[in-house]
């Protein structure tokens with residue numbers, strides 16, 4: 095049975111944002127890395143968390159629960175177009191951020207990505223300030 099293997103991103107490809115996190119932490123802790131590098135690494139990680147990290151969809155379904163289908167990133171929904179729209183709409187409305195964020199705490203994958211997203215936002219801001227005030 096010579097089934098061809100599908101080319102899927104490997105572990106590093108799938109989790110590369112989480113691989114960058116310790117690099118950023120090391121950058122801050124050691125002081126050896128330039129703020130520009132940390133800013134770029136933080137921005138990349140943030141984008142990864144929002145658009146690529148393996149997580150659950152968590153859009154509201156008709157029975158009022160969060161959708162449990164797999165999605166890529168905190169801001170994108172699962173393969174259902176309706177769920178994608180629902181989450182995009184919430185992301186663009188500041189008043190809905192609390193609700194959106196509350197959902198991320200429901201499961202490990204999403205809260206790990208949410209915490210990482212917050213940490214990298216902070217890291218990127220501090221790096222940007224460090225660059226601007228140098």
Ligand SMILES: [Zn+2]
Nearest residue numbers: 151161172177
């Ligand atoms: Zn969904």
